[in-house]
Amino acid sequence: MFGFAAPHMTSLNFNNIETLTGSNNKKWKEDVEMVLGLMDLDLALREEKPAAITAESTADHKAKVEKWERTNRMSLMIMRKAMAPSVKGGVPKQDNAKDFLAAVGEKFKESDKAETGTFLTQITTMKFDGEGSVREHILKMVDLAQKLKDLEVPMTDQFLVHMALNSLPSKYGQLKVSYNTQKVKWGIDELITMCAQEEDRLRNDKSVDVNFVQGEKRKRDFTQGSTVAAGKKKKKEISSSFKNANIISKGSHKIKTANVETEKENECYFCKETGHLRKNCNGFKNWLVKKGLLKNKGDKQ
Template identity: 30%
Template structure:
């Protein structure tokens, strides 16, 4: 029940995360047999061959009985798993969506029907992810977190058969780095070795530390102490501040014994 409660209800805009959490919950609860294994094929009945001896035929039938027993056990396990999967899948879908999905006898077929309802949504989601990857820019906060964030965005494309190769993702990440990393990127392009994401993270973190030490730990960070232009004072306020009066005299009412600020 703990695994099942972690499945977010399918509401039309979260198909990707719903499918991922659903498969994870069914796998961890050991109920995903119907989704991972094909339906067993029923063995054909044994037919006595021409001129086959009684002993030989009896031996073949005994061996065949073991095959039949294994088929019955596998079929029973698959039926039980299929029944549980259908219950879990249907219970994790909101009523308006569940009512639009036709009845199916197997969990695999039911999931395909659900997937077909969200093909267009998946395309739109994939387009959003691709745009995010192309426009992503590093603005500080840790180069490791930036790379992992882009890598996670790329991994979300894989369930939709739009996964990016590591080599292409590496170049997208390089394109998202600021000008301080230009020499670092040029050096990578000049060497024959190709990096994977793990190697990229290690080398970028090393380069980030080098840049921080050479720039006084201010790389890619806005200086919060930067002077800002002061807003001009109110003309009326300046007028009275420029009035010349005697000591201990208010510039506002011209009386002694107090000041304008009081």
């Protein structure tokens, strides 16, 4: 039966067994059972040793005994090979693979009370922080509940549903309200489905919000850019207007500009008022009179 590339199969699957070092017994046992099962070598772990062959034994019985003995021998070899030397020496030698696996378990047996306390602490303090998926988070809680059940600490599905909902962050508040207002109670499978749907909805809403914010930012940047460009253009036009209005004669009271539309639009150089030039400014004339630079028309010559 093992003629089909047995060496290759043994090498390939044997490498998948994590070496037993003393702190990984559960993982090691799972790997051993999986590998032996895939290689069809777990018969000695599943069935008791058949009766010895006698002169009256049938061909089928002889074949069954031979198969069991071979799988038993191969299982023992694989298990011992996947153990650290220090651990291997502490396990009593056994001729039966099933008994050998049980002996290994006894060496690493943990207190049921300690395990129960550990699992209860883990399941009651678990919180979904957004890492991974909500489905994976709830399945971890289901696994802990099953371990507690194996330790004779049963946990009902409804209690687990409430614990799972309480472990979700505030953004799942709408889902919690929906469950609390319904008369129908959810099972674990329904809870996982509803939480996964809510996770997808929250993810899509977040994507829409991000796109909206980015669109508004681009629109605001474009508007601000247009306003700045218009301001620069206006400033440039004003600057050009002032440059064109060059003063031709600075020392004379006759002010000439290159861009004069009407006299009323000019500003008086003396009083700074608009509507007249300095030559027509009464204030300027009075000032000249006071300085003696101009005679008052009422004075006699």
